[in-house]
Amino acid sequence: MTTAAPSPSTPTRVAVLVGSLRAESVNRRIAESLRDQAPSGVEVQIVDGLAALPFYNEDIDGDAAPAPAVELRSAVAGADRVLVVTPEYNGTMPAVLNNAIDWLSRPFGQGAISGKPFAVIGATPTPYGGKWAHEDARRSAGIAGAVVLDQVVVSQSTIDTDVLGDPQVFGRLRDALGALVDHQVEAA
Ligand SMILES: Cc1cc2nc3c(=O)[nH]c(=O)nc-3n(C[C@H](O)[C@H](O)[C@H](O)COP(=O)(O)O)c2cc1C
DSSP, rough: EEEEESTTTTTEEEEEEEOOOTTTTHHHHHHHHHTTTTOTTTTEEEEOGGGGOOOGGGGHHHHHEEEHHHHHHHHTTTTEEEEEEEEOOOBBOOOOHHHHHHHTTTTTOOOOTTEEHHHEEESSSSSSTHHHHHHHHHHHHTTTTOEEEEEEEEEEEEETTTTTHHHHHHHHHHHHHHHHHHEEEEEO
């Protein structure tokens, strides 16, 4: 049985994890533009505080988990969808994003990301647009229990491209958010 995405009267909340901490991050600007231009009925929340997350360590997890981890889990648990917007570092996802997924994956089987429809987009200044990072983030989130949407991934090269200024290019990124929001959630 399937149920529709939340009805128009109930906003669909999308938690966005940005894989770059850089102040001038292109990926952060993509996330901010998607938030600022979100369609009606969609609330996009960029989850801040990933830099304050300690590296995942089972010794510090549990009832007294660190505040940044509690805040991250709460933001994602309260969302209907999760979107990652990330560059690629050394052929994979940046450590800050990997660490966030690790925190979201525990308790095992009941992590905040578990059961959440999940998609990845991002941009890098190479011809491949960060596709290995995007593949790895999708695989990792899937193992953590997220519902990774098969077709919803955009790995955008920024070479000779104004990602935010080119309507076709930005349109593809916006369409990915739309497809994530429109995904039909399987009823329990
Ligand atoms: C440590 C490091 C490793 C990188 N490795 C890759 C890589 O493997 N593939 C790639 O496409 N870009 C790589 N880049 C370039 C980033 O994609 C580029 O800096 C990008 O603009 C970062 O995104 P941002 O603007 O959102 O910070 C790397 C950058 C850094 C700092």
